[in-house]
Amino acid sequence: MTILTEAVRLTIAGVVQGVGFRPFIYRLACQNGLTGYVKNIGGSAVEVVLEGSSQDIERMVTQISSDKPSAAVIESIEARPLKAVGFREFRIVESDTSSHAPSNIPADMAVCDECMSEVLNPGSRWHGYPFNSCAVCGPRFSVMFDVPYDRANTSMREFHLCEECSRDYGDPGNVRRFHVQGISCPRCGPSLWVEDARGEPITTSDPISYVASRMEDGKAIAIKGLGGFHIACSATDDEVVRALRSRKRRPSKPFAVMALDLRVASKLVHVDLRSEKVLISPERPIVLLEIRKGSPLSPLVAPGLRHIGVFLPYTPLHHLLLKEYPDHFAIMTSGNPPGEPMCIDEACAKDKLSGFVDYFLLHNRKIVNRVDDSVVRFTDGRLSFLRRGRGYAPKWVRLPVKLASPVICFGAMLQNAGAVAFDDKAVLTQYIGDTDEYFTSLELERYLELLVRNYRIDVRMATVKHDLHPSYPSTKMAKDWGRRHGVQPDAVQHHWAHILSAMAENGLTEQAIGIAIDGTGYGDDGNIWGGEVIRCDLRGYSRLGHLSYVPLPGGDLAAMYPPRMLVSLLSRTMDESDVIRFFHRRGIIDFLPHGEDELRVIFQQCVSGSIRTSSLGRVLDAAASLLGFCQRRTYEGEPAIKLEANSREAAPLIEPILGGSDVLVLDTSAIFQELIQLLGRRSQGVLAFSLQYALGRGLAEIARARARRGDRLLVVSGGASVNTYIMKGITDGADERFRIVTNSLVPPGDGGIALGQCLADPRD
Ligand SMILES: [Zn+2]
Ligand SMILES: [Zn+2]
Structure with missing residues (x-):
């Protein structure tokens, strides 16, 4: 009896390279007694040709999906019958380099x-x-x-x-x-070695034990890791943490802590099943988790906060080090000079980190591309990105439309990432950082160039997009690229781009109502926006409502000193002498470097018309000052983070009030008057919660009031959409007709804005 030989060609697309996929196919084919070959085509697909009995082929096709390597993602399997040619064995064929996919x-x-x-x-x-x-x-x-x-x-x-x-x-x-x-x-x-702070090699047969014992002595170590340098030191010894803070000129920004395993992590923070899954995932990000009562961590690791960033070792090097180090957990913060990108080579580390550390733990495998650790948190139970780097970048995100021509996007300014897009794919760079710093802005250009090269994008044929803000360094860079390649760049309004980023990753193209909330973004009326309700699709947007405009006294200074924003909000409803009395009574006057004189100047700036803002972030700053949680911002978002950290959920106490006619306005000064009435009658934590909840609820009420029949989608994005209490307010304020859509693949903050820019089609 002869067995009928059948043949089939499978095209399997997805994440199927660099994940052991071809060897996996090889083994399956051998197990099933099939002949043929497997080869990469382009980089997002493999081609498999199988010959054998139809039964065996069928079994193998099922096994491809059920038994695939853990890191592989199969997006599609396409099968085409072929004429059998009589392969005698199964082979892995060399990559087809002729393919331009x-x-x-x-x-x-x-x-x-x-x-x-x-x-x-x-x-x-x-x-x-x-x-x-x-x-x-x-x-x-x-x-x-x-x-x-x-x-x-x-x-x-x-x-x-x-x-x-x-x-x-x-x-x-x-x-x-x-x-x-x-x-x-x-x-x-590759191999490891140790050097001291002067760059003198240390003779030791076991570099890892050597630095583990130095850490025990309270020393700080610069460690060359996977995507860059870390600084590692004790997370329990106050003196050591204080010394690192003063050497790094970092007074209060929290440090991340790496723990040997889940058991050790559970002694520091509350780890539930949901966070456990993320902690041990192959992406292994830093996860913000609530600090346990009685945790052995030094209070200086995350001053004034309820959560710290914890992650598990992601290389054997980190694992071996923490196994040797008796605490089994340590501060592991990125090794960068203030405001500059993390070092990736020895020269940078020795030049820029030797003032912060006592030893270097080095190896001779070159780090080609800088990749910062990713950072995630849970917002009202769902995972959101604060930073998308190692483990996630630069994997692409599918777009809901097929682009006619490639797009290059430069993002915004702080915590920036760029992107390129082609066909139905957008590729974000890894987290780049604050591109108002010169060295960091060069990184944006470098990694955009890398993506342009790898994806063979002809810039002359591409659309170049940037933020509407005329003086962002990324805007200037985009215009420069435009000039160099003879293309006219497009400006995309900041908050529209935020909403589009969430639409992009959720596969949405239809018209939606968006709530975009953050610290700052340039508005099309020249004011600083940041508490916006818009109606939009891929071609444009219209403003339905926003937080009331308030002065931004002193421009950038207003974001640096939260009491300035408090003056701003109070100046709408109180006169100068009332504000002065109030600042004295609450003791906030002490936090203005020049006391009452400064307060008078700020008040005058407010009433004489300075730049105006509808920023939600600035309202949170004012609240953090009023409630005594933060009077000086030493890192991005500090007042808002401390406000959220100190909140206590209760029955909401503040009623949001809407004004305006055509474009609705949520009156933030009125919310502050309500808040002041409640001072001393309820705990600061409950007041903090009520304020954030009222802001979220008020914005959702604008969306509801302006919704038309048929509106179903409420898209929420922007850096402040990671705030649990604001999101609760939005969820409660929106009625059942709305499906609430948020970011889960890219940061809702400015690190994800380039994705939204990719989708914006402002010329249409
Ligand atoms: Zn070997
Ligand atoms: Zn392995």
Whole structure:
């Protein structure tokens, strides 16, 4: 009896490169007794040709979906029947370089459990090896010079496979190392060493134990990691933390803490099932979690806050260090000079970090691309990004439309990321940082250029987009690109772009009502916006309502000193002498460097008409000052973060009041009058909650009042949409007709704004 031979060609698209997918297909084919081949086509798909009995082929197709490697994402499997040609075996065929299909650049992945158990097993040849990795884990984007992800295109090309590693590479039975690009071992891979603060090498046979004991002595160590340098030191010793704060000129911004494992993390913070899943995920971000009562952390790690950022080791190096270090957790903060990007090479570290640290723990694998740790939090129970870096970037996001021509977006200014988009894909750069700093703005350009090169984008054929703010460095950079390549750049209004970012990642193109809330964004009337309700689609927007305009006394100073914003809000309803008396009574006068004289000047600035703002962030600043949680901003968002951290949920006490006619206005000065009436009658925490809730509720009421029949979508974005209490107010204030849509793949703050810019089509 002859078995009928069938043949089929599968095209499998998704995240299928750099994740052990071809070896996986190879093994399945062998197990099922099928012949044919597998090869990469472009970078986002593989082609599989199978020959054998239809039963075996069918079984294998099912197994592809059910047994795929953990890091692989299958977006589609397309099957086409073929005429069998009689393959005699199954083979992995070399990448087809003729294909011009764009690649999804693989993101870095945390070390997997199997690699880690080899590192911890005294009998394994990877015992104690800080750079172990396999098909489903290890560095990817951070070591890549170019696509596709082949060893020759990464900084691992410096390290030639030893005999044993070569054998693993060529052994189809070796599930985790067969044809895996980044593998190495202690014989052939990168190595570690220690230097002191002056750059003198320290002789030690065990660099990791050496620095662990120095940390025990209270020393700070600059550690070259995966995507850049960290500074590590004790998280329990007040003196050590205080010293780091003064050396880094960082008075109160919280430090992230790395904990050896979930058990150790649970001693520091409350870890529930939901946060556990994120903590141990291959992306392994920093997760903001509530500090446990009686936690051994020094109070100086996160002064005045209820949450700290905790993460687990994502390389064997970090794991081995924390295993040796007796606390099993430590401060692990990014190694950068104030205002500058994190160092990625020895020269930068020695030049710029030697004043902060006592030792350097270094290795000889080049970090090609800087990738900061990602930071996430939970907002009213759902995950939101504060920073999208390692583990996530630069994976692409699917757009709900197919673009006619490629787009290059420069984002906004602070905590910025850029993006390129083509077809139905948008690729955001990793988190870049505050691009008002010169060195950081150069990084934006560098990584946009990298994406442009990798995706073969012809800038002359592309649309260039930037924020509407005329003096953002990113706006100037976009205009410069436009001039250089002969294209006319488009300006996209900030808050419209925020709403579009949430629409993009949720696959929405229809008209929606958007609530965009943040600290600052340039409005089309020349004022600073930030508490906006708009109706929009991909082609434009109209303003339905906003927070009332209040003065921004002293411009940038107003954001630096929250008491200034308090004067601003009070100046609408109180006269100068009342405000002075109020500031004395509450003791807030002491926080104005020049006391009453300064207060009079600020008041005059307010009544004589300075720049005006509808920023929600500035209202939160004023509340943080009034309630005594923050009188001086030392890091971005500090007053708002402290206000939220000190809030206590209760029955809401403040009724939002809407005014205006055509465009509705939520009167924030009236909210402050209500708040002042309640001072002393309820706890500061309850008042803080009530204020945030009232702001959210008031904005949702604007949306409701301006909704037409058929309006179903309420899209909420902007940096302040990570605030749990504002979101509660919005959710309660919007009625059941609305489906509330938020960001979950990119930050709702300015780190995600480039995604929205990609989708904006202001010329249409
Ligand atoms: Zn692994
Ligand atoms: Zn080796």
